[in-house]
Amino acid sequence: DAMVIQNPRYQVTQFGKPVTLSCSQTLNHNVMYWYQQKSSQAPKLLFHYYDKDFNNEADTPDNFQSRRPNTSFCFLDIRSPGLGDAAMYLCATSRAGGPSYEQYFGPGTRLTVT
Amino acid sequence: AQTVTQSQPEMSVQEAETVTLSCTYDTSESDYYLFWYKQPPSRQMILVIRQEAYKQQNATENRFSVNFQKAAKSFSLKISDSQLGDAAMYFCAYRGKNTGNQFYFGTGTSLTVIP
Numbered sequence: 001d002a003m004v005i006q007n008p009r010y011q012v013t014q015f016g017k018p019v020t021l022s023c024s025q026t027l028n029h030n031v032m033y034w035y036q037q038k039s040s041q042a043p044k045l046l047f048h049y050y051d052k053d054f055n056n057e058a059d060t061p062d063n064f065q066s067r068r069p070n071t072s073f074c075f076l077d078i079r080s081p082g083l084g085d086a087a088m089y090l091c092a093t094s095r096a097g098g099p100s101y102e103q104y105f106g107p108g109t110r111l112t113v114t
Numbered sequence: 115a116q117t118v119t120q121s122q123p124e125m126s127v128q129e130a131e132t133v134t135l136s137c138t139y140d141t142s143e144s145d146y147y148l149f150w151y152k153q154p155p156s157r158q159m160i161l162v163i164r165q166e167a168y169k170q171q172n173a174t175e176n177r178f179s180v181n182f183q184k185a186a187k188s189f190s191l192k193i194s195d196s197q198l199g200d201a202a203m204y205f206c207a208y209r210g211k212n213t214g215n216q217f218y219f220g221t222g223t224s225l226t227v228i229p
Contacts, residue, residue, distance in 0.1 A: 040222070
């Protein structure tokens, strides 16, 4: 089945220690997104790629970076995690230009910062 | 920027009964898509139903249906014959057809199903 895969599902890192979360997709979608979601809140968009074009949200801290080496993979790098960065990180994909416009989500990576 | 409002942070429904979740949105676009997503506790976000703004007919998916009122910018979700597995956070989301690839989410409604 075509899907969005996130690894790892759970990640524990130390305060200030860089961490990388990964996302891959078999849907061949041209848009990939990274969201941060804290408990019982809506997902907050950090950035998204349309093909290789990177689109950063204005309020995304510089501490968060992303890479998309090819269509299938996208990475979220947190350079110096703080306690406030503990959250669920969701990767999602969609197709720009249709015919279907919905987002497909991965299962998420829960990040704990100690 | 587009905004999506869900005015009901929490809702509850008796098993087998019907419940309606509200969503309103603000946009100046004429063509767009609206979605309801379901996120069960500690589980993956999945699409429940979608509506294309140019279609007047309300979308339905089995027990799930929407009431789309374009002029009022309202997009409510009706869940019929509620089941225990319907318990989840429900997010309303908006995507413009021609103005980029961003999705705008409401703050969510937590639905409890009472046995």
